[in-house]
Amino acid sequence: MAYAWSDSLSTGNPSVDAEHKQLIQQVNRLLEAMKQARGKEEIQPILSFLGHYVDEHFRHEEAAFARLDCPEQKANVRAHAEFRKTVAELVARYQREGASPSLTIELENRLGDWLVSHIKNVDCKLGAIARAA
Numbered sequence: 001m002a003y004a005w006s007d008s009l010s011t012g013n014p015s016v017d018a019e020h021k022q023l024i025q026q027v028n029r030l031l032e033a034m035k036q037a038r039g040k041e042e043i044q045p046i047l048s049f050l051g052h053y054v055d056e057h058f059r060h061e062e063a064a065f066a067r068l069d070c071p072e073q074k075a076n077v078r079a080h081a082e083f084r085k086t087v088a089e090l091v092a093r094y095q096r097e098g099a100s101p102s103l104t105i106e107l108e109n110r111l112g113d114w115l116v117s118h119i120k121n122v123d124c125k126l127g128a129i130a131r132a133a
Helices: 014-035 039-067 072-096 101-132
Strands: none
Touching: 014 039, 014 101, 039 072, 039 101, 072 101
16 A cells, blocks of 8 residues: 555645655655565665664654644654664664564564654654644
8 A cells, every 4th residue: 555645644844745755755665666566676775865864854743843842842842863873773684684574564564654654643743733824
């Protein structure tokens, strides 16, 4: 099941939303590759993207939450720290074991869960605060 951008994912911050759209594209890229039995080939490029993404996007998003004095800021920082740990674990597993179908599935599940739970339940609070400001 591919993920699609919708207004329900909007934070109201165009640059944060653009970065979220990039993440959706990467998840969909992995899903498409899995359908074509090429998932193992996409693990390394996606893990590389995620390494950059968690550094740049999280720093950018946390600054946006801080500028708005968002009450969800601490929860967001904690969630980001947990996801950074998840990405580091996936990278370490890839380096240890290489690409595998089970790693591909775990990567897709972790990214999909992140999209659904974090963006909708935490990041979108930024949008509500931005619209109220």
